[in-house]
Amino acid sequence: MELSPVRTNTVSPGFVRPQPKQTKELAKRFPVNSLGRPEDIAMAYIxxxxxxxxxxxxxxxxxxxxxxxxALYSINMLIY
Structure with missing residues (x-):
């Protein structure tokens, strides 16, 4: 009997904007300067x-x- 290989993967999504309107202040906190879209998370699964x-x-x-x-944690550890 041959068993199919078991694949185990997962996606760890970040903050996804619930509405098409993007909050500029919140987006500035991300290195990519934008909030995620549901399509971005779907592409990770695909x-x-x-x-x-x-x-x-x-x-x-x-x-x-x-x-x-x-990176922020590492900088803080160097300072203190």
Whole structure:
């Protein structure tokens, strides 16, 4: 008996704007200077579904917010 390989992936979405109107002040907090769209998160899922060799992956789709937080944390650690 042959078993199909099990693929386990997930998407870690960031903040997604609920409405087409973009809040400029909030968007400035992200390295890409914009808020996510539902389509951006959907594309992350589509990527994982269409690449069968990718497995065991957490795809972060947050416009760089996690990266910005980590950089800020690192800077604070250097200062203190």
């Amino acid at each position: 990527y994982l579904m269409t690449h069968p060799y990718t497995t065991g992956h957490i795809l972060v789709a947050d416009g760089g917010a996690l990266l910005a937080r980590q």
